[in-house]
Every structure is written in C-alpha cells, then in structure tokens.
Amino acid sequence: MALDSAHPATPAPATPAGQAPAERPSPTSRLRLLGTGDGVITLVLVVFLLVASFAVEGFASTRNTGFLLLDVVVIVLIALPLTLVIVTGEIDLSVASTVGLTSAVMGQLWFAGLPLEAIIPICLLLGGVLGAVNGLLVTRLGLPSLAVTIGTLALYRGLAFVVLGDRAVADFPRSWTTWALSGIGATGIPVVVVPLLVLIVLTGVVLHATPIGRSLYAMGNSEDAARFAGIDVGRTKLWLFVVTGVVAALGGVYWTLRYGSARADNAQGLELQVIAAILLGGVSIFGGSGGLVGVLAGALLLGSLRNALQLVNVPSDVLNIVTGALLIVAVVTPQIAARFRGRRPRGRPRTP
Amino acid sequence: MIPVPGETCQPRSTGVHIRVLSVASVTLDTAGRYPYGLRHTPCETFHTSEAVTLEPAPAHPAPGSxxxxxxxxxxxxxxxxxxxxxxxxxxxxxxxxxxxxxxxxxxxxxxxxxxxxxxxxxxxxxxxxxxxxxxxxxxxxxxxxxxxxxxxxxxxxxxxxxxxxxxxxxxxxxxxxxxxxxxxxxxxxxxxxxxxxxxxxxxxxxxxxxxxxxxxxxxxxxxxxxxxxxxxxxxxxxxxxxxxxxxxxxxxxxxxxxxxxxxxxxxxxxxxxxxxxxxxxxxxxxxxxxxxxxxxxxxxxGREVASLFPKIDVEPGEVVLEVRGLTRVGVFADVSFDVRAGEIVALAGLVGAGRSEVVRAVFGVDAYDAGSVRVAGSQLRQGSPAAAMAAGLALVPEDRRQQGLVMELSVERNATLTRRWKLARFGLLSARSERATAADWTKRMQVKAGKLSDAVSTLSGGNQQKVVLAKWLSTDPRVLIVDEPTRGIDVGTKAEVHRLLSQLAADGMAVVMVSSELPEVLGMADRVLVMHEGRVVADIPRAQADEDSVMLAATGQAGRPAVAS
Amino acid sequence: MSSSTKAAAPAPVDVAPEHTGGRGAALVQRLVVVRELGILAALLLLIVATVIANPRFLSGQNLRDLLLSASILTVLAAGQTIVIVTRNVDLSVGSVLGLSAYASGTLLVNAPGTPVVLVILAGMAVGAACGLLNGAIVAIAKVPSLVVTLGTLYAFRGLDSLWASSSDRLQINAADLPTGFKSLAGARLLGVPLLFLIALAVVLLVGFYLRNYRSGRELYGIGSDPAAARLSGIPVGRRVLLAFVVNGALAGLAGVLYAARFQTLDATAGTGQELFVVAAAVVGGVAIFGGSGSVYGAALGALLLTTIGTSLPQLGLNPFWRDAAVGALILAAIALDRALSLRLARRLRGRNLRGA
Missing domain, CATH: 3.40.50.300 (P-loop containing nucleotide triphosphate hydrolases)
Incomplete structure (x- = not known):
C-alpha cells in the first residue's frame, strides 16, 4: 500500500492515549460496500422466487422466465441512472416521457425513410438533449427537480404527440424486432439481458467503488459539505441528468423494437413503476442512501410478482394494490424498526 | 474605556451612542470585563439609546423561591x-x-x-x-x-x-x-x-x-x-x-x-x-x-488543562499564498495579503467584516469579481475548490455540521472524502485502502470514535472537528485555512487543536486562521490581519499585537496604514 | 427614541443601501399579488388571442363548458394546495377521485332516490377515508408523502378496478343514473354552472381558512420549517393529518362532480389527474417545498390549464400541443417564482446590510 505511506509529516499531538479505532475490514462491511445493505429486499425476492417456482405452475419454465425478464428490461435499464440521480437527492419524473418522445421520433424518422442505423444515434442524442434540458434547469437556474421534471414530463409527452399524433408506425424490419425478443440459445433468457448486465455492472461499480460514487452519496446528504470538499455538484448532477436522458432514449428504442410499434403514448406511466422499484429497493427519496443491488431486487420483485399473479389468474387490479402496499411497507418498516430500536428519541417521560 | 452608569459613551468605532443603562449594566462595568472588543460592532436594528423597561409581572412568586x-x-x-x-x-x-x-x-x-x-x-x-x-x-x-x-x-x-x-x-x-x-x-x-x-x-x-x-x-x-x-x-x-x-x-x-x-x-x-x-x-x-x-x-x-496556546516560534520561509486586490462587490474589497511557509496568519475582525467570505473566495467556494490568488507563484483558477485543492489549499470551514462534514456518512467516508481520487487505483476504490487511511488519520488526530463505520454525527463536537482536520491534513496541503477552528468545542480539544496548528506551522505549513476569539488570535498568530467592513485595515506583527491594537483596527480606527507584506 | 437606529457607519464597500426600514410587508404582499396577477394576465391574454382567432369562443355555452371543465381540477387543486403548503404532496388524488366517482355512481344505481346532498357527503366520506389513510401513514410512520401517496395511487386505483370488476358493472352509464343527479351537470345559477359555483365556494372557503385561522397559519409554519414548527409546540402530526383528510374529502367531492359531469364511470376515471393537479398548484405559485402560495393562485392555475386545453384547437393548433404547452407553462412558472424570490431576497438583504 504505497498510497498509505504517502502522508505528510504530521505531528502526533502530545496528549496521552489516543484511542483511535483500528479496524480490519470485515466480510460484512465489504458486502455492504457492494450495496447489499438492503439485504432484506433481496431476501424477500429470493424467498418469493423459490415459493413461486414451487407453488405457481409454469413460473419457473424457460418460456415464462423469458417473458418475465423481457418485461423488466426497460424498468431495470432506466432504474440504473435514475438510482444515481435519486442518490444525489434529485429526481427525474420525465424518463417515461423521454421514452415516448424517442419512440415517436424513431417512428417518424423511419416513416421518413431513414435507416435504423442512423435513427438510433439520433434518438440517443435526442435523449441526451432532453436530459440536458432537465439538468440545466435544475443546476443552472436552481429550480427544484421535482417541479422541473413534472413540467418536462408533460412537455416531452406532449411533444411526442406533436411529432407522431395518435398514429403508430409499425413496419420496422423483422430482423430487428425479432432480435429484441430473441433468447440466448434455448435458455429463454433474452439476448438483451447481456448488454443490460454490462450496464448494471458498470453502474454498480461507478456507484459503489469509485470516487464518483462517493461524491454522489456525499452531495445527496449535504450539498454544502460536498462543495467544500471540492466536489463540483452542479456539473455532476448535470451529467447525471444527461446520462439519464440517453439511457431513457435507449429504453425508448428498445421499447419500440420490442413491441414493434412506435407510438407517442409508449411507456406512459412507466416513471412511477421505475421509481417504485427504486424506492422498494431501499433508496431514500431524500438522497444519500441506498444501493444498486436493492434496486435490482426491487425491480425483479415487482416484475416477478406481477408475472406470478398473472399466471394464477389474479386480476391485474390486485397487482396495483400489491404494488402500492409493498411500496408503503418498504418505507414504513425501517421507520418502525428504528423506533423500536429506540433510535428516534421520542420517549415519553415516566414522571409521576 | 469602561463606561460608568448614566454616562453616554461613544465607542471609538462608529458613532453609535450607548447610554449606559440602569443598575443592570453596572454588573458588567464594575466587573471590569468589557466583552471582547472584537465583537463590538455597530448595529442597525437596535435603538441603542433607549433603556429597556419591563414591568414586573405580578403573578411571579417572591424572589428567591x-x-x-x-x-x-x-x-x-x-x-x-x-x-x-x-x-x-x-x-x-x-x-x-x-x-x-x-x-x-x-x-x-x-x-x-x-x-x-x-x-x-x-x-x-x-x-x-x-x-x-x-x-x-x-x-x-x-x-x-x-x-x-x-x-x-x-x-x-x-x-x-x-x-x-x-x-x-x-x-x-x-x-x-x-x-x-x-x-x-x-x-x-x-x-x-x-x-x-x-x-x-x-x-x-x-x-x-x-x-x-x-x-x-x-x-x-x-x-x-x-x-x-x-x-x-x-x-x-x-x-x-x-x-x-x-x-x-x-x-x-x-x-x-x-x-x-x-x-x-x-x-x-x-x-x-x-x-x-x-x-x-x-x-x-x-x-x-x-x-x-x-x-x-x-x-x-475534571483534569488540569495544558497551556491553551502552545505557540512555537518559527522562522517564516517562502511566500506560499499571495492574495491581490481580491474584491467581491458588496462583501469585501481590495483584499491583499501574503502568507509564508511556517507562518500562522490570523484574520481578525468583527462578525460580518468579511473574513469568512474572503477565505471562501480564496478556496473557490464563492466567486469573486476582481483580484487574484496565487499559490506558490502560480495563479489559481477562481470558483473551483477542486483546483484550489490541487494547488495545495485546504479549508476547514466555519460551519462544521453543514460545510465541514457529511453528518450522515461514516467517519471513514468523511475522513477520506477529500482523497477519494488519490486513493483510487485505475479509478476504483477499495474498502481496504479507504479504511486503512481513515484508521491512520483518526489515530494521528486521536479521534475518539466507536467504529469507523459509525455516522460522524454520533461523535462529539471536538471529535468531529478532528475528523474535519484529518480530512484536510490528509491532502497534504501547503496552505491550511481554518475558519473558527475551535468554535463550540470543549476546552481540552481546543488546546489540542492549537498545539496541532502550531506544530504544523513549525513543520513548514502556511496557516491562515479566521477567529473571533481574541485570545486565540493573540495567542496563536505570527501576524494579525485585521478586517473592517470588507477591507484589510491593519497588518500587525505578533510583537505589537495586543487587545488594544487589534480592537482599534477592527472597529475601523486603525492608525496604521493597511499594508500587505 | 432619540437617536436614529441606523448607525452612521462609514459606508461599507460598494453595498448599495437600498431604502432601509421600509415596508417589507408591502413588498411581500406585492410579490404575491404580482404572481397571481401574472397568471390572470396570462389567462386573459390566452382568452383574447383565442377570441381574435374565433369570436365564438366567448359564447355563453362555450364559456359554461370551460367553467364546467375547470371546476373539477379547481377543487382538486384547492385540496392539493393545503397539502403542498405543509411540505407534503398527495399523488393519490386521481385514484381517490376515481374511487369516489365509482362509489357515488354505485350508490345512485342501487338507491336512485338518494338526495344529491347525501351523495356528495358519501363521496367526500370515501375521499376523507383515503386521505385519513395517507395522512396517518405520513404523520405516524413519518415517511415521505411522495412515496406513500405513490403507493396509495396504485392501491386505491387497484381497489377501484377490483370493485368494478367484482361487481357485475364494469361501467356505469348515464342511463343507469337518476335524472335528478344528472341534471346537476346542467344546473345553473344566474347563468353560471352550479358545479363551478361549488368549486368557487370551495376555493373561497379554503382560502379564508388558510389565511384567517390559527391552524391554517400553522400549516404554513409546518411547511416553512418543520423542525421549528415542532419546537414551537405546533401539533405537526395532527395538522398534517388534517391536511390530508381535507384534501381527500375534496378529492372525494371532485369525484362526485366528475360523476355528475361525465356520467360514464369506470375504473379509469381520473387517471393521471395527479400531475395536472400538482401542475395547477405549481403554475399558481404554490411552492413545491411548502410554506408559501395561495389557494387562489392554484385555482387560477387550474383555470389556465383547462383554458389551454380548450383554446388550442380554436387557435388552429393541433390539440396534441396541449400537454406540451402545459409542460412549458410549468417550467415558466417555476422559473418565474425563482426569479421573484431572488429579487425579494436581494431587496431584503438591501435593508439588512451585513446581517450576520
């Protein structure tokens, strides 16, 4: 550890008996570093998958696994950058509208005769611009991201309708649309899971094992302290919004190919599902805490729950109730637990 | 200098009239302790000539019960x-x-x-x-x-x-x-x-x-x-x-x-x-x-406290920090000073004189409108704390809880936040190197903490301040700026912080200290720069710095011309 | 007070001493008024432009339709204002509206003779119960309302459609509803639609309460600084609970109005309304992080959003532009708020030189 010996010659103050804690990284603390602090949700997911595999007929089949994964791909994809945004204490509600606008533009450009090889980069660029609009309004003008992205949620969705109206463009080349649905060999696992895994690992590393990740948590907890520690808060957030826009655009491209149809109302309301997954995964809406493993578990839990209930023919309405209840339970439980542990000083006096 | 009841006095500062009030103020005056002159400032919102009268509330019990x-x-x-x-x-x-x-x-x-x-x-x-x-x-x-x-x-x-x-x-x-x-x-x-x-x-x-x-x-x-x-x-x-x-x-x-x-x-x-x-x-x-x-x-x-101001005499070295004509409209103007290696320079003045604002601008947290900052001869880009850190500046800010620390994060994350890029290999951080660094520094600073993974908010004020110091000293700065380094911390830790600053200067670090405590300023500084309403009005060497000279300057009546180096 | 307060201090560096000791109140009040006049001006501008494009826009029937459409959003915005002022938000209002609309529809189908007043009360009771649940979770478990009401947005909607699908009536049609209730939509008083008068009454009542009652002011205090509110003895939990219950009841009322106006009820009624409601409040100058804003502004915001929807086609624009225009309006509104508050801060700093 050459790095550690590079300290300046600093005096040890002369008072006796400094009792600095000398600790060795324990296995658990290393795990926490990977974001498994939200182990509960992961555990719930594992238990649920096991129970569902045995109890629900056809749940564990390759065919069903494929469907399940296809359904969560876009949610997980968008959840990746959005988790980083939420960790910094901001939020982006416009992601689903970005998906819709990208999809509409993609349809219109295809309609105009451009090849997909040209359309896709244009769409990603568009996503970046849309994200940058959010980011600039938040970081340069200092507006609250909640309000800004409620605005752009309406604006981008509206523009999607302006671009494509209520038409649908559906004549995309079969080679692309079948690829979007195809599985790896006979496993049933969709091909797209591979690039998605790469992105997941990349995001996880950035968030949990790089200086950038450290600064995200710092600014999510205290923007002032982060600035005084030399972190360029504005620029970091701006880039996060841009990346979120690009990734949402990627989601829009994939969504269009997966359903083989470009429509302005694609992915309407998806933002709430993505945010639900992230919050279920233990990320604080106020920023500064949470990890990526929890988010993945949250997204998969919501997806597989939905899937399993559909398999046993539970009406889709119940899904909504379960989703909502899960979300509330996920945020309420830690609070209640903390109070039982007595962490919140709200004691009543026992004076006579 | 000590007013008598009934007399109208006009502190040399600014033409504010204070009539010494009723019996109440006599306690102050006969005690002979005029509150630190440094905090003596003209005040806009109070009628300074009116005595306060409050009718006794009848419902109150007899005195003494x-x-x-x-x-x-x-x-x-x-x-x-x-x-x-x-x-x-x-x-x-x-x-x-x-x-x-x-x-x-x-x-x-x-x-x-x-x-x-x-x-x-x-x-x-x-x-x-x-x-x-x-x-x-x-x-x-x-x-x-x-x-x-x-x-x-x-x-x-x-x-x-x-x-x-x-x-x-x-x-x-x-x-x-x-x-x-x-x-x-x-x-x-x-x-x-x-x-x-x-x-x-x-x-x-x-x-x-x-x-x-x-x-x-x-x-x-x-x-x-x-x-x-x-x-x-x-x-x-x-x-x-x-x-x-x-x-x-x-x-x-x-x-x-x-x-x-x-x-x-x-x-x-x-x-x-x-x-x-x-x-x-x-x-x-x-x-x-x-x-x-x-x-x-x-x-x-509960024990004897060692000397509060253990200042070591040091022969100053090269000029490390040069501030020239620094101006932020409405806040401070034309601030110029030099700090040499091994020197402790205090920035004294009344609350609101612009001292914290100057050091924040120097460090790049705030912008400035004119002037320049040079560290070891090279110009510092303004508005970028990262650039300031790269040039060898460190700032221990005034507000520990808001600016100095991320209270919800652990001791180790806080202690290594400033070194996150240096600790990374190929852009990746390992828990081991972070913890080792944090353990090393908390030990050097004698931080009393349970576990390094505990939130820094669980520490006492003094130990929190030590974590802030550790965080900045670990960047190996040439110039250490400390803003109110001992505000709100206990007497024991205060002495430790003073000893540390003194030792750092003796080892060749340039130290800039903003302080509202006159004894601290007089006890620790090689030179005292006094600010008054956004300007540096005096540069007083240690030998001549005393309560009178600093207070005179701080209240805007300095006889000495302002000089930078 | 013999000597002047303002110490004749030597002029500090370049601080422009704006007029000191002036009427801060006037300043603040003026900004609020300016803000509300601004929306009003935007509204008038829009109407004038539309009238120029199509003079029939101001015809009695057209205006009545406009007011009728606006009344539901206005009631929702009034309720939402109460919640937002306390630094909370209720995203579940769309679902609560749906639930209450379906409930009142079911009530009328099963008991066609129910007096309208009773239907309204029933709808409000359903809404208040939903609000009570939201408020209880927020106030007792102390979890962020954004998350809680996102959860109940799903849950209430699910409950609504579960109810609709488990009863044998997926959709309640106009034919199923008694004429007495249906006539509510067309009812007028002095030519003004009754539904709009109800909305107006709600706005005035809420506005009067928020401004003139201790507990109303305490709601602003809570939103302005929750910690300070707790320290100064304000029963924060109870007040927040109250805000959610009132908002829920108003969403319930909106549900009944919805049933009366559209007369076709299924489990999707009010879907997506939450964003327009929050948008109306924000456009109307209610600060998204609490503490300031008025219900009158929010009502004007609701009126403006509705007018945009109806006037775009008249202006020869594709109605698809509506959402885009609403989005742009939200952005413009928050940018304006920001600019105004910066200006106010500068003014206040001017009268409080070198303040700490």
Whole structure:
C-alpha cells in the first residue's frame, strides 16, 4: 500500500492515549460496500422466487422466465441512472416521457425513410438533449427537480404527440424486432439481458467503488459539505441528468423494437413503476442512501410478482394494490424498526 | 474605556451612542470585563439609546423561591447516556449559568426543559410540584421559554406571525385579528427597543435580529423561566449587551434566567449562580462570586488543562499564498495579503467584516469579481475548490455540521472524502485502502470514535472537528485555512487543536486562521490581519499585537496604514 | 427614541443601501399579488388571442363548458394546495377521485332516490377515508408523502378496478343514473354552472381558512420549517393529518362532480389527474417545498390549464400541443417564482446590510 505511506509529516499531538479505532475490514462491511445493505429486499425476492417456482405452475419454465425478464428490461435499464440521480437527492419524473418522445421520433424518422442505423444515434442524442434540458434547469437556474421534471414530463409527452399524433408506425424490419425478443440459445433468457448486465455492472461499480460514487452519496446528504470538499455538484448532477436522458432514449428504442410499434403514448406511466422499484429497493427519496443491488431486487420483485399473479389468474387490479402496499411497507418498516430500536428519541417521560 | 452608569459613551468605532443603562449594566462595568472588543460592532436594528423597561409581572412568586427544579434526571439515546442523575434548581429572579464541556449533557437538559425530550427517570418540579413536559406546548404553558443556539423561525411567515404563532389574537369568530397582531408586535418591539417591520418575512434576517424575535416571543407569553442556549455565539458585542439588558430586566421582574455559554466573561457578567456539568452528571452549583474562571474550567474538564496556546516560534520561509486586490462587490474589497511557509496568519475582525467570505473566495467556494490568488507563484483558477485543492489549499470551514462534514456518512467516508481520487487505483476504490487511511488519520488526530463505520454525527463536537482536520491534513496541503477552528468545542480539544496548528506551522505549513476569539488570535498568530467592513485595515506583527491594537483596527480606527507584506 | 437606529457607519464597500426600514410587508404582499396577477394576465391574454382567432369562443355555452371543465381540477387543486403548503404532496388524488366517482355512481344505481346532498357527503366520506389513510401513514410512520401517496395511487386505483370488476358493472352509464343527479351537470345559477359555483365556494372557503385561522397559519409554519414548527409546540402530526383528510374529502367531492359531469364511470376515471393537479398548484405559485402560495393562485392555475386545453384547437393548433404547452407553462412558472424570490431576497438583504 504505497498510497498509505504517502502522508505528510504530521505531528502526533502530545496528549496521552489516543484511542483511535483500528479496524480490519470485515466480510460484512465489504458486502455492504457492494450495496447489499438492503439485504432484506433481496431476501424477500429470493424467498418469493423459490415459493413461486414451487407453488405457481409454469413460473419457473424457460418460456415464462423469458417473458418475465423481457418485461423488466426497460424498468431495470432506466432504474440504473435514475438510482444515481435519486442518490444525489434529485429526481427525474420525465424518463417515461423521454421514452415516448424517442419512440415517436424513431417512428417518424423511419416513416421518413431513414435507416435504423442512423435513427438510433439520433434518438440517443435526442435523449441526451432532453436530459440536458432537465439538468440545466435544475443546476443552472436552481429550480427544484421535482417541479422541473413534472413540467418536462408533460412537455416531452406532449411533444411526442406533436411529432407522431395518435398514429403508430409499425413496419420496422423483422430482423430487428425479432432480435429484441430473441433468447440466448434455448435458455429463454433474452439476448438483451447481456448488454443490460454490462450496464448494471458498470453502474454498480461507478456507484459503489469509485470516487464518483462517493461524491454522489456525499452531495445527496449535504450539498454544502460536498462543495467544500471540492466536489463540483452542479456539473455532476448535470451529467447525471444527461446520462439519464440517453439511457431513457435507449429504453425508448428498445421499447419500440420490442413491441414493434412506435407510438407517442409508449411507456406512459412507466416513471412511477421505475421509481417504485427504486424506492422498494431501499433508496431514500431524500438522497444519500441506498444501493444498486436493492434496486435490482426491487425491480425483479415487482416484475416477478406481477408475472406470478398473472399466471394464477389474479386480476391485474390486485397487482396495483400489491404494488402500492409493498411500496408503503418498504418505507414504513425501517421507520418502525428504528423506533423500536429506540433510535428516534421520542420517549415519553415516566414522571409521576 | 469602561463606561460608568448614566454616562453616554461613544465607542471609538462608529458613532453609535450607548447610554449606559440602569443598575443592570453596572454588573458588567464594575466587573471590569468589557466583552471582547472584537465583537463590538455597530448595529442597525437596535435603538441603542433607549433603556429597556419591563414591568414586573405580578403573578411571579417572591424572589428567591425555587421556580423550576430537575431532580435526578436521566436520559439515554440508545446506548448513549446523555444525562445521568442531572439536577438543576432555578430560583425566581436569578440568572443561572449552566456550563460544561461539549457532550456534558447541557443541550439534552435544555431539551427536557423545552418538552422536546422526556426524561427516562427523575422528576421535573414546577413550583415544587411535579410536572410532565411531554411536548413543547406543555413547556410553554408552564411558562418556560427557550432560545436555541440557532433561531428556529419560519422563513416564509412574517415577523409578527413568527412571534405569535399559535397564539395570535382572535376576533369574535375565532379569526385572527391582524391589526391587533401587528399592534402587539410593535408594542413588544418598542419595549425591546427594536425597529423591525412586523410584516416583513423572517427570511433574510440577520442572526441577531432572529434572536431578538426569539426574545420577543419569550416576552410575549410572560415567561417565568427563560432558557438561553448559547445565544451569543453569533452575536456582536453591542448585540450581546442588548440581549443581556433584556435578560437582566426579566430577572429583576422575577423571572428565572438559565444561561448556557462557553464564554466565561459573559457567564460571570450576567449570572448569579453557576452550575457545572460533566459527562451528563451534576458537578456543582455555587454563587458566581465564589468562583474563578480557572476553578470552573477545572470542574468542567475534571483534569488540569495544558497551556491553551502552545505557540512555537518559527522562522517564516517562502511566500506560499499571495492574495491581490481580491474584491467581491458588496462583501469585501481590495483584499491583499501574503502568507509564508511556517507562518500562522490570523484574520481578525468583527462578525460580518468579511473574513469568512474572503477565505471562501480564496478556496473557490464563492466567486469573486476582481483580484487574484496565487499559490506558490502560480495563479489559481477562481470558483473551483477542486483546483484550489490541487494547488495545495485546504479549508476547514466555519460551519462544521453543514460545510465541514457529511453528518450522515461514516467517519471513514468523511475522513477520506477529500482523497477519494488519490486513493483510487485505475479509478476504483477499495474498502481496504479507504479504511486503512481513515484508521491512520483518526489515530494521528486521536479521534475518539466507536467504529469507523459509525455516522460522524454520533461523535462529539471536538471529535468531529478532528475528523474535519484529518480530512484536510490528509491532502497534504501547503496552505491550511481554518475558519473558527475551535468554535463550540470543549476546552481540552481546543488546546489540542492549537498545539496541532502550531506544530504544523513549525513543520513548514502556511496557516491562515479566521477567529473571533481574541485570545486565540493573540495567542496563536505570527501576524494579525485585521478586517473592517470588507477591507484589510491593519497588518500587525505578533510583537505589537495586543487587545488594544487589534480592537482599534477592527472597529475601523486603525492608525496604521493597511499594508500587505 | 432619540437617536436614529441606523448607525452612521462609514459606508461599507460598494453595498448599495437600498431604502432601509421600509415596508417589507408591502413588498411581500406585492410579490404575491404580482404572481397571481401574472397568471390572470396570462389567462386573459390566452382568452383574447383565442377570441381574435374565433369570436365564438366567448359564447355563453362555450364559456359554461370551460367553467364546467375547470371546476373539477379547481377543487382538486384547492385540496392539493393545503397539502403542498405543509411540505407534503398527495399523488393519490386521481385514484381517490376515481374511487369516489365509482362509489357515488354505485350508490345512485342501487338507491336512485338518494338526495344529491347525501351523495356528495358519501363521496367526500370515501375521499376523507383515503386521505385519513395517507395522512396517518405520513404523520405516524413519518415517511415521505411522495412515496406513500405513490403507493396509495396504485392501491386505491387497484381497489377501484377490483370493485368494478367484482361487481357485475364494469361501467356505469348515464342511463343507469337518476335524472335528478344528472341534471346537476346542467344546473345553473344566474347563468353560471352550479358545479363551478361549488368549486368557487370551495376555493373561497379554503382560502379564508388558510389565511384567517390559527391552524391554517400553522400549516404554513409546518411547511416553512418543520423542525421549528415542532419546537414551537405546533401539533405537526395532527395538522398534517388534517391536511390530508381535507384534501381527500375534496378529492372525494371532485369525484362526485366528475360523476355528475361525465356520467360514464369506470375504473379509469381520473387517471393521471395527479400531475395536472400538482401542475395547477405549481403554475399558481404554490411552492413545491411548502410554506408559501395561495389557494387562489392554484385555482387560477387550474383555470389556465383547462383554458389551454380548450383554446388550442380554436387557435388552429393541433390539440396534441396541449400537454406540451402545459409542460412549458410549468417550467415558466417555476422559473418565474425563482426569479421573484431572488429579487425579494436581494431587496431584503438591501435593508439588512451585513446581517450576520
């Protein structure tokens, strides 16, 4: 550890008996570093998958696994950058509208005769611009991201309708649309899971094992302290919004190919599902805490729950109730637990 | 220099007239302790020529009887015992000081009086009868008013609404009577000699004005017990005196005043009795006249304190930091100074003179409009703390909790936050190297912490400050800027911090120290730069720096021309 | 007070001493009024432009339709204002509206003779119960309202459609509803639609309460600084609970109005309304982080959003532009708020030189 010996010659103050804690990284603390602090949700997911595999007929089949994964791909994809945004204490509600606008533009450009090889980069660029609009309004003008992205949620969705109206463009080349649905060999696992895994690992590393990740948590907890520690808060957030826009655009491209149809109302309301997954995964809406493993578990839990209930023919309405209840339970439980542990000083006096 | 009652004095500063007030101020004057001249500043909002008069409230019990008492009160938060059998006794018509190191349990005790926390065991007695103060409203109903360190106002609401929140005068239909509200508010301000518009929003008020609103609030419901938790931390001399005048009038009208402060001169000025606490326990309660500062300090610390200002003489080296003509319109102007390696340069001045603003601009947290900063000869890009750090600057900021630390993050994350890029290999951080670095530095700084993975908010103020210092010293700076390095930390840690700064300078670091404590400035600095209203007005070498010379300059009457190097 | 307060201090560096000791109140009040006049001006501008494009826009029937459409959003915005002012938000209002609309529809189908007043009360009771649940979770478990109401947005909607699908009536049609109730939509008083008068009454009542009652002011205090509110003895939990219950009841009322106006009820009624409601409040100058804003502004915001929807086609624009225009309006509104508050801060700093 050459790095550690590079300290300046600093005096040890002369008072006796400094009792600095000398600790060795324990296995658990290393795990926490990977974001498994939200182990509960992961555990719930594992238990649920096991129970569902045995109890629900056809749940564990390759065919069903494929469907399940296809359904969560876009949610997980968008959840990746959005988790980083939420960790910094901001939020982006416009992601689903970005998906819709990208999809509409993609349809219109295809309609105009451009090849997909040209359309896709244009769409990603568009996503970046849309994200940058959010980011600039938040970081340069200092507006609250909640309000800004409620605005752009309406604006981008509206523009999607302006671009494509209520038409649908559906004549995309079969080679692309079948690829979007195809599985790896006979496993049933969709091909797209591979690039998605790469992105997941990349995001996880950035968030949990790089200086950038450290600064995200710092600014999510205290923007002032982060600035005084030399972190360029504005620029970091701006880039996060841009990346979120690009990734949402990627989601829009994939969504269009997966359903083989470009429509302005694609992915309407998806933002709430993505945010639900992230919050279920233990990320604080106020920023500064949470990890990526929890988010993945949250997204998969919501997806597989939905899937399993559909398999046993539970009406889709119940899904909504379960989703909502899960979300509330996920945020309420830690609070209640903390109070039982007595962490919140709200004691009543026992004076006579 | 020490005024006599009845006389009108005009401090050399600015033409503010202070008529020395009634009996109350005599305590101050005969005690011979003029509050640190450094905090003596002209003040906009107070009528400085009006005496404060408060009619004694008839309902108050006879002087001397015990109004409020805590008996054997204990309170724990999780595993931490904040109070262990604490006791306190407040008599009508007395000003009572509560002193103790940080972490001694004073704030918890205040919160019990305020109804924020309930005690785990023990009794609270009001006029001898046990009471349950289980929420702030109950405490208020019992006649207990609390003025916190940081004023707790509603920034969006008007001044009048802030004072009367929940107690607004009503018309017949239980509606708020706005005219009466404003009238009562004005009447209160008149009694206090304050000119504030009752209808302006509280947002943007100075700390002193905010404190005045808190006091008006306490007055408005005829408090029998006024608790002031370090109310003077952010006030200037005149403002402190104004506050004390009010406190004295309240006292003479039969209320009990509980005063908590780290400033012994103020404690001895104001208070009749002094209660000392240590480690959550009661130590002693004695009349102030029977005690000396040394005795109090010894009881607080529970051991002998080594010399507070262990300054080592150093031969200064090369100029490391050059500031030229630094100007931020409306805040500071044409600030120029040099700092050499091995030198401790103090930036002294009144609160609001622009000292913190200058060092923040130097470090790049704030922008500036003109001028330049050079570190070791090369120009520093403005507005970028990252660039400043790369050039070898470090800033230990004024507000530890907001600016110095990320309170929710662990000790190790905080300690390594500034070195996150240096600790990374190929852009990746390993838990091992972070922890090793943090362990090394917390050991060097003798941080007393449970585990490195504990949130830094669980540490005491002094230990938190050590983590901030560790965080910055680990970047191996050439220039260390410390802004109020010992504000709000206990006496023992204070001495440690001073020793550390002295040693760092001896090892060749250039140190810039912003401080509002005159003894600290005089005890530690090789040179004292004095700022007055945004300008550097004096550059006084250690040999010539004394209370008079610094105070003269700070109040804008420096005979010496301002010189930079 | 013999000597002046303002110490004749040597002029500090370049600080422009704006007029000191002036009427801060006037300033603040003026900004609020300016803000509300601004929306009003935008509204008038829009109407004038539309009238120029199509003079029939101001015809009685057209205006009545406009007011009728606006009344539901206005009631929702009034309720939402109460919640937002306390630094909370209720995203579940769309679902609560749906639930209440379906409930009142079911009530009328099963008991066609129910007096309208009773239907309204029933709808409000359903809404208040939903609000009670939201408020209880927020106030007791102390979890962020954004998350809680996102959860109940799903849950209430699920409950609604579960109810609709488990009863044998997926959709309640106009034919199923008694004529007495249906006539509510067309009812007028002095030519003004009754539904709009109800909305107006709600706005005035809420506005009067928020301004003139202690507990109303305490709501602003809570939103302005929750910690300070707790320290000054305001029962924060109870007040927040109250805000959610009132908002829920108003969403319930909106549900009944919805049933009366559209007369075709299924489990999707009010879907997506939450964003328009929050948008109306924000456009109307209610600060998203609490503490300031008025219900009158929010109502004007609701009116403006509705007018945009109806006037775009008249202006020859594709109705698809509506959402885009709403989005742009939100952005413009928050940018304006920011600019105004910066200006106010500068003014206040001017009268409070070198304040700490």
């Amino acid at each position: 015990v109004v409020l008492a805590l008996e054997d009160v204990s309170k724990s938060f999780g595993a931490v015992a904040a109070l262990r059998g604490a006791r306190l006794e407040l008599r009508a018509g007395e000003a009572h000081a509560l002193v103790g190191e940080n972490g001694a349990g004073k704030s918890t005790l205040v919160k019990i009086l305020a109804g924020v926390h309930g005690p785990d065991s023990g009794r609270v007695l009001l006029d001898g009868a046990p009471v349950t103060l289980d929420n702030p409203a109950a405490a208020r109903a019992a006649g207990i008013a609390v003025i916190y360190q940081e004023p707790t106002l509603f920034p969006d609401l008007s001044v009048a609404e802030n004072i009367f929140m929940g107690r607004q005068p009503l018309t017949g239909g239980r509606r708020i009577d706005r005219r009466e509200l404003a009238a009562r508010c004005r009447a209160l301000f008149e009694r206090l000699g304050v000119t504030l518009d009752p209808d302006r929003p509280a947002r943007g008020l100075s700390i002193a004005d905010q404190q005045m609103i808190e006091i008006a609030k306490a007055l408005s419901f005829d408090a029998r017990v006024l608790v002031m938790d370090e109310p003077t931390a952010a006030l200037s001399g005149v403002e402190v005196e104004r506050l004390f005048t009010v406190a004295r009038s309240l006292r003479s009208s039969g209320a009990a005043v509980l005063f908590i402060s780290h400033r012994f001169d103020e404690v001895f000025d104001l208070c009749d009795r002094i209660t000392v606490m240590r480690d959550g326990q009661w130590v002693s309660t004695d009349p102030a006249t029977d005690l000396t500062v040394d005795q109090v300090v010894r009881r607080m610390v």
